[in-house]
Amino acid sequence: MSNFRRFLWTIPQPAYVFGCALLVATSITWEWMDADLLVTLIIFSAIPLILLAERLVPKRRDWLLNWRELVEDACWVLAGFLIWLPLYDEFYDTPISDAFTAIRDSSGLPFLLEPSSTIGLLFAALIALIASEFIGYWAHRIQHRYVFFWRIHAAHHHITKMSVARADRTHPLEFLALNLGGAVALALLGASSDVVAVYVTIVVTSTRVTHANLPLRPGVIGYIFNTPQYHQLHHSCNYEESNTNYGCVIILWDRLFGTFSNIENIEKIGNGTGKSLSILTQLSIPFRSNDCIRKF
DSSP states (O other): OOHHHHHHTTSHHHHHHHHHHHHHHHHHHTOSSOHHHHHHHHHHHHHHHHHHHHHHSOSOGGGOOOHHHHHHHHHHHHHIIIIIHHHHHHGGGSHHHHHHHHHHHHHTOSOOOOOOSHHHHHHHHHHHHHHHHHHHHHHHHHHHHOHHHHHHHHHHHOOSSOOGGGGGOOOHHHHHHHHHHHHHHHHHHTOOHHHHHHHHHHHHHHHHHHTSOSOOOOTGGGGTBOOHHHHHHHTBSSHHHHTSOOOSSBOHHHHHHTOOOOOOOOSOBSSTTOOOOOHHHHHHGGGSOHHHHHTO
16 A cells, blocks of 8 residues: 555544534534434444445455344444433433532532533543543453453454444443443533533544444544554454553553554454354353353
């Protein structure tokens, strides 16, 4: 691949992610569309759009999904949209958020993330993202360190191909941990509902892109944000390679805490034996013995 083509492949990710965030921010400040409806449309359109792109320009043809795999992924996605997405949409009002809001109020922090301008919303969402990803980084790292916590995370790593819909291969129990960082950070920072809307847009579009089977390159945003190349390495079947790049959306904390890697060539995706597991087996992992888990 020529240097010019490599540069061109650095453009789609920031254009898509920040383009969607800008659309949501302007829908709030300019009132040209209902922001909640726009966020919903962006969330629902992300998977089919990126699936189409994967078919047209896949990074690896051996990662292209067959019909059986597409149906299986659809089950995970539907579960997320019908069960977990509504909970995700409401997580800012959970008892956890209320508790940290009370902590914030009693501490007398002198600021609130309540901007009214488009640029302000984008900047505030970025601050909230970096803060929540700090919590998420350490939670993710702990999951890889201890078998007890690995149990609920293992289902996400037992994929043998990268694809956009596989971002939703998340065990129901893990959704609680995934939402914790955002709930705490947004509450402590006093983020407004408008900031939350932009924040959610960036999180959802970014996680879709980082799991995609596309030949995207890190570019400048790779200094702060996670990219497909970095996250594909995290899904490597090689144990040492998989214990890198813990950031979900932000790669900055990996760079600061020594877990970042930019290895490009990945031999195999998966975990353990590298074999594909059924949905029922993946859902049952948290309830199996340590010895059984190590055999998968």
